[in-house]
Amino acid sequence: AQKITQTQPGMFVQEKEAVTLDCTYDTSDQSYGLFWYKQPSSGEMIFLIYQGSYDEQNATEGRYSLNFQKARKSANLVISASQLGDSAMYFCAMRDFYTGNQFYFGTGTSLTVIP
Amino acid sequence: DVKVTQSSRYLVKRTGEKVFLECVQDMDHENMFWYRQDPGLGLRLIYFSYDVKMKEKGDIPEGYSVSREKKERFSLILESASTNQTSMYLCASSPTGVTGELFFGEGSRLTVL
Numbered sequence: 001a002q003k004i005t006q007t008q009p010g011m012f013v014q015e016k017e018a019v020t021l022d023c024t025y026d027t028s029d030q031s032y033g034l035f036w037y038k039q040p041s042s043g044e045m046i047f048l049i050y051q052g053s054y055d056e057q058n059a060t061e062g063r064y065s066l067n068f069q070k071a072r073k074s075a076n077l078v079i080s081a082s083q084l085g086d087s088a089m090y091f092c093a094m095r096d097f098y099t100g101n102q103f104y105f106g107t108g109t110s111l112t113v114i115p
Numbered sequence: 116d117v118k119v120t121q122s123s124r125y126l127v128k129r130t131g132e133k134v135f136l137e138c139v140q141d142m143d144h145e146n147m148f149w150y151r152q153d154p155g156l157g158l159r160l161i162y163f164s165y166d167v168k169m170k171e172k173g174d175i176p177e178g179y180s181v182s183r184e185k186k187e188r189f190s191l192i193l194e195s196a197s198t199n200q201t202s203m204y205l206c207a208s209s210p211t212g213v214t215g216e217l218f219f220g221e222g223s224r225l226t227v228l
Binding site: 006009033035037043044045047050052091093095101102103105106107108 | 150160215218219
């Protein structure tokens with residue numbers, strides 16, 4: 001069964017606007033971690049943000065925030081004030097206690113920022 | 116600066132050749148992973164290792180094997196390369212625990228002719 005679902009294969013956003021990238025997850029564990037990674041066209045995977053299942057506050061890192069809705073099992077990434085350099089693939093990932101050391105990734109969302 | 120280093124960025128091999136992809140990390144992480152990335156399929160786990168000489172199959176282990184003789188080094192082996200193994204291969208490492216993020220290498224793009 002799919003553990004991480006990203007339903008938006010591609011997204012467009014105007015420069016300086018905010019954009020939300022969707023991610024839903026599936027786990028029966030109480031303890032898990034949610035991660036977002038950015039992959040520019042150069043190919044390297046860049047860690048953006050982390051949310052723990054017990055964290056009561058939504059995680060934020062600069063222009064990135066994670067909209068964590070535990071009951072809905074969603075962990076959407078919000079990018080504020082988009083920049084041209086934000087154009088990339090974005091992957092949502094989860095690590096849960098039950099599976100130990102494994103990470104599960106979604107299929108990714110390709111974001112294009114339009115000048 | 117912490118690093119995961121993959122030995123080759125680009126490789127071109129012929130069908131039937133044995134292929135070694137090497138990965139070294141300098142963060143003393145217990146866990147190391149090999150992923151395969153294909154368009155539209157995201158990252159799929161091939162194998163991971165949580166300790167020296169220990170390995171676990173991921174979602175797509177067929178046609179691959181791995182070796183972890185030292186903590187810092189995790190090798191992916193294609194015993195007899197096939198054209199459907201043409202792909203981007205990503206190595207990663209992480210500490211143990213749900214809060215530990217993955218650190219990735221730059222990737223190895225393999226083409227099998």
